Amino acid sequence: MSSNHPPASRIAQILVVDDEPDLRTLYELTLLREGYRVEAAGSVAEALQHLQAERFDAVITDMRLPDGLGMEILQRVQREQRGERCVVMTAYGSAENAVEALKAGAFDYLTKPVDLKQFRTVVASAVQAPAAPVRTAQPAAETGRGETPGGSGVAALDRLVGDSEPMRLVKSRIAKVARGMAPVLVRGESGTGKELVARAVHACSQRSEGPFVAVNCGAIPENLLEAEFFGARKGSYTGSAADRDGYFQAARGGTLFLDEIGDLPLAMQSKLLRAIQERSVRPIGSTQEDTVDVRIVSATHKDLQAEVQASRFRQDLFYRLNVIEIAVPALRDRREDLPALCAALLARIAHDAGMAMPVLSPSVIDRLAAHPLQGNVRELENLLHRAVALNDGSELHLDFEASGMPPLERAPAAPATVEAAPTQLPPSPRARIETPIAVPPDLQIYLDQQEREILVRALRESGFNRTAAAARLGLSLRQIRYRIARLGISTPNGGDDAAGAGDE
Numbered sequence: 001m002s003s004n005h006p007p008a009s010r011i012a013q014i015l016v017v018d019d020e021p022d023l024r025t026l027y028e029l030t031l032l033r034e035g036y037r038v039e040a041a042g043s044v045a046e047a048l049q050h051l052q053a054e055r056f057d058a059v060i061t062d063m064r065l066p067d068g069l070g071m072e073i074l075q076r077v078q079r080e081q082r083g084e085r086c087v088v089m090t091a092y093g094s095a096e097n098a099v100e101a102l103k104a105g106a107f108d109y110l111t112k113p114v115d116l117k118q119f120r121t122v123v124a125s126a127v128q129a130p131a132a133p134v135r136t137a138q139p140a141a142e143t144g145r146g147e148t149p150g151g152s153g154v155a156a157l158d159r160l161v162g163d164s165e166p167m168r169l170v171k172s173r174i175a176k177v178a179r180g181m182a183p184v185l186v187r188g189e190s191g192t193g194k195e196l197v198a199r200a201v202h203a204c205s206q207r208s209e210g211p212f213v214a215v216n217c218g219a220i221p222e223n224l225l226e227a228e229f230f231g232a233r234k235g236s237y238t239g240s241a242a243d244r245d246g247y248f249q250a251a252r253g254g255t256l257f258l259d260e261i262g263d264l265p266l267a268m269q270s271k272l273l274r275a276i277q278e279r280s281v282r283p284i285g286s287t288q289e290d291t292v293d294v295r296i297v298s299a300t301h302k303d304l305q306a307e308v309q310a311s312r313f314r315q316d317l318f319y320r321l322n323v324i325e326i327a328v329p330a331l332r333d334r335r336e337d338l339p340a341l342c343a344a345l346l347a348r349i350a351h352d353a354g355m356a357m358p359v360l361s362p363s364v365i366d367r368l369a370a371h372p373l374q375g376n377v378r379e380l381e382n383l384l385h386r387a388v389a390l391n392d393g394s395e396l397h398l399d400f401e402a403s404g405m406p407p408l409e410r411a412p413a414a415p416a417t418v419e420a421a422p423t424q425l426p427p428s429p430r431a432r433i434e435t436p437i438a439v440p441p442d443l444q445i446y447l448d449q450q451e452r453e454i455l456v457r458a459l460r461e462s463g464f465n466r467t468a469a470a471a472r473l474g475l476s477l478r479q480i481r482y483r484i485a486r487l488g489i490s491t492p493n494g495g496d497d498a499a500g501a502g503d504e
């Protein structure tokens with residue numbers, strides 16, 4: 001456990017607040033055994049005295065105290081912008097209290113009777129050292145205690161291109177909410193960058209070293225959902241030849257991103273709710289529960305409130321998932337981001353194609369600004385992709401005719417991708433073709449053909465597992481999916497990887 005403590009020589013200091021002497025002693029002993037320094041208080045007043053006298057790394061407080069509520073301690077810490085992370089202990093079944101505490105800025109909550117294993121995990125995660133301040137990626141207007149994201153967080157925020165007011169708000173909100181355990185719901189139209197936002201939340205959090213597991217809830221056949229989410233024991237259903245972890249187990253210590261959460265069938269919604277409440281899951285065919293320490297970030301382009309009204313989405317699950325909401329603005333509401341977005345997307349496209357960055361004239365950007373771009377950044381990306389592919393000079397021309405429809409050329413959704421620490425992916429050198437070739441009459445057709453052949457070969461040699469093929473080619477899963485769709489390559493297993501999820 002000591003690896004979870006703040007680095008260097010300092011021992012984490014914790015304040016425990018509970019009015020029941022037996023429980024207080026139990027918590028104290030548990031924490032002392034973990035090597036922390038502990039102070040204890042039996043009331044709000046006593047706790048505030050301790051806070052006045054010294055600083056702590058974390059405060060663990062019961063909600064109901066003889067002279068008030070644990071919330072008052074949390075509010076004081078927030079108001080004074082202190083560094084303590086607060087964990088609130090709430091009575092079993094009082095979801096309102098837990099959600100209210102998270103909304104008010106609690107780092108996490110524990111349900112009474114407190115499970116000591118969970119207690120240790122939650123405390124360990126609360127006292128983890130804050131990321132080293134590298135530089136402030138965005139104005140700290142909403143970053144509360146001035147916590148700044150670490151290197152990976154800054155990079156993830158930079159990947160979210162756009163300096164318009166709505167985007168600045170999104171980024172400062174990400175930086176603010178990343179550090180707790182509160183579930184985040186990312187809302188926005190298709191193609192606005194919800195997944196990038198979810199990734200940034202993960203990268204800015206102290207879980208950034210852990211896995212980011214992205215699941216497309218709408219892409220998994222209903223009969224497989226439970227096994228995919230919670231895992232399955234060997235022999236528990238036809239074809240399950242070995243024990244298998246689910247997404248929850250794969251995301252341990254990291255973030256589980258539930259994309260298109262509005263597409264989850266009702267029966268699965270109940271099971272997900274239970275997993276979130278209990279913080280444990282039971283693999284199919286197992287008699288034991290697996291404790292899971294994951295942070296849930298979900299996303300939807302649907303109006304979930306309306307889905308609740310229409311009885312297609314469980315109210316209680318919505319309440320649990322929507323503790324913190326991040327609304328990603330449509331591109332039409334931030335047209336001023338267009339030049340920067342075009343530059344960033346073109347740089348990426350040109351880099352992927354191994355070519356020099358083409359020039360986009362101001363008049364073309366003006367024309368883009370007048371275009372509806374209902375498919376948001378994804379449509380813009382596709383438009384530029386096509387323009388680069390058809391480009392015959394140094395200046396880029398856009399074919400608006402072909403982009404009339406929203407989300408263009410969207411590659412089929414894969415059920416899930418798991419990204420462990422990036423270092424786990426072997427850096428694969430880019431393929432290089434060294435055979436001297438004649439000058440082709442149509443460069444684009446020639447390049448497409450080459451690309452197609454390389455992709456098909458890499459896919460075939462990896463048993464049509466796109467994740468493995470992407471890794472071999474130095475591409476991300478998203479990039480290879482996009483290229484497969486763009487070049488119209490069909491794979492025997494359709495949109496899914498042979499090995500299923502969990503192999504990126």
Ligand SMILES: Nc1ncnc2c1ncn2[C@@H]1O[C@H](COP(=O)(O)OP(=O)(O)OP(=O)(O)O)[C@@H](O)[C@H]1O
Pocket residue numbers: 159160161162188189190191192193194195196197259301341344377378381
């Ligand atoms: N602000 C941005 N800066 C740079 N690229 C962006 C931005 N927003 C979106 N993109 C790019 O646009 C494409 C779509 O983004 P993403 O998949 O995150 O959108 P989404 O809202 O999750 O879409 P959907 O709802 O359809 O799943 C991706 O290639 C992403 O990299």
